[in-house]
Amino acid sequence: MNVPLLDLQAQFQSIRHELLPSIEAVCEEQGFVLGPRVACLEQAIGKYAGTAHAVGVASGSDALLLSLMALGVEPGDEIVTTPFTFFSTTGVISRLRAIPVFVDIQPDTFNLDPGQLAAAITDRTKAIIPVHLFGQCADMEKIIHIAMSRNIPVVEDACQAIGAARNGVRAGGVGTTGCFSFFPSKNLGGFGDGGMITTHDESLADRLRALRVHGSRSDYHHHLIGMNSRLDALQAAVLQVKLKYLDQWTEKRRGNAKGYQRLFERAGLLDRVTLPAVEQANYHVYNQFTIRTSKRDQLSTYLTEHGIGNKIYYPVPLHLQECYQVLGYEKGRFPVSEQAAQEVLSLPIYPELSDEQQGYVVQTIKAFFDAC
Numbered sequence: 380m381n382v383p384l385l386d387l388q389a390q391f392q393s394i395r396h397e398l399l400p401s402i403e404a405v406c407e408e409q410g411f412v413l414g415p416r417v418a419c420l421e422q423a424i425g426k427y428a429g430t431a432h433a434v435g436v437a438s439g440s441d442a443l444l445l446s447l448m449a450l451g452v453e454p455g456d457e458i459v460t461t462p463f464t465f466f467s468t469t470g471v472i473s474r475l476r477a478i479p480v481f482v483d484i485q486p487d488t489f490n491l492d493p494g495q496l497a498a499a500i501t502d503r504t505k506a507i508i509p510v511h512l513f514g515q516c517a518d519m520e521k522i523i524h525i526a527m528s529r530n531i532p533v534v535e536d537a538c539q540a541i542g543a544a545r546n547g548v549r550a551g552g553v554g555t556t557g558c559f560s561f562f563p564s565k566n567l568g569g570f571g572d573g574g575m576i577t578t579h580d581e582s583l584a585d586r587l588r589a590l591r592v593h594g595s596r597s598d599y600h601h602h603l604i605g606m607n608s609r610l611d612a613l614q615a616a617v618l619q620v621k622l623k624y625l626d627q628w629t630e631k632r633r634g635n636a637k638g639y640q641r642l643f644e645r646a647g648l649l650d651r652v653t654l655p656a657v658e659q660a661n662y663h664v665y666n667q668f669t670i671r672t673s674k675r676d677q678l679s680t681y682l683t684e685h686g687i688g689n690k691i692y693y694p695v696p697l698h699l700q701e702c703y704q705v706l707g708y709e710k711g712r713f714p715v716s717e718q719a720a721q722e723v724l725s726l727p728i729y730p731e732l733s734d735e736q737q738g739y740v741v742q743t744i745k746a747f748f749d750a751c
Contacts, residue, residue, distance in 0.1 A: 436573075481712075490515065493518045561574060
């Protein structure tokens with residue numbers, strides 16, 4: 380049996396009758412950049428996240444970058460975040476010649492540990508970027524409390540967490556801005572790159588809209604030094620169709636997560652692998668279903684040999700990346716992140732995953748451990 384890590388073909392076939400006419404309509408209109416379709420999607424995402432404003436941009440990475448630009452981050456400023464995340468979280472900091480300052484993660488959720496946050500803040504701290512990793516919100520109550528007491532803006536990296544919630548408040552609706560990615564593999568994925576920034580702040584939204592078009596609020600008059608980061612109408616059309624199904628797909632992902640829990644229990648594997656932990660306050664959307672095991676590399680190879688897609692998010696924490704050696708962090712500085720990087724493995728969790736496929740995944744994992 381073959382079980383891919385993600386099956387976008389299955390998703391496409393289920394809604395192609397809506398997607399193809401929406402794409403054809405854009406082709407007939409010949410309006411491809413920003414425009415009414417992007418504005419419509421912005422309104423829908425703002426409503427979905429519970430914010431007054433949403434600004435479409437070219438990618439999730441640009442959403443993070445533009446958020447920092449709009450907040451006035453300058454060279455030498457410090458931005459506090461986690462070392463266990465995708466590179467763009469800190470890459471955008473470095474592009475502005477600011478300095479990433481890392482805080483270790485919680486061992487169960489993989490999210491920034493708020494208990495270590497205050498100690499990382501200095502008078503040079505310009506923003507905090509908590510990451511809602513794998514589809515589960517960070518402890519925003521504690522993070523926001525610390526940030527507000529010091530008047531520091533919070534940029535939510537919600538690129539893996541659209542629809543996730545904490546105490547009933549959705550990701551992207553708590554911080555100064557929320558940043559989303561529409562990369563095809565995301566729970567809400569386009570047919571290419573795309574991103575969105577959410578915010579409650581009208582003046583900040585206005586600044587973001589200008590920054591995404593070279594700092595211009597009217598043609599050829601530039602009030603700011605911005606960049607070219609516009610969401611295109613084709614992506615907006617695709618995403619508008621898919622957004623209608625997002626909650627349904629999310630519930631299927633959550634159902635698959637419960638299915639894994641039952642299967643791993645029945646297989647007697649809970650002493651061999653650690654399954655994802657969900658904080659009581661959180662609504663997890665499972666962009667990834669990430670287990671932990673000390674035999675991660677061997678298990679990954681075994682699954683691949685048996686036709687089961689899997690992936691390591693992330694094998695090297697950012698403070699140990701070659702390009703960040705200049706920051707001076709040594710191995711052992713963030714032990715929880717470093718251990719996670721050695722143990723995490725993500726399994727198929729996409730909505731179209733069948734019970735038979737899930738059973739095969741867990742049976743194969745059991746066979747691996749039985750042979751050890």
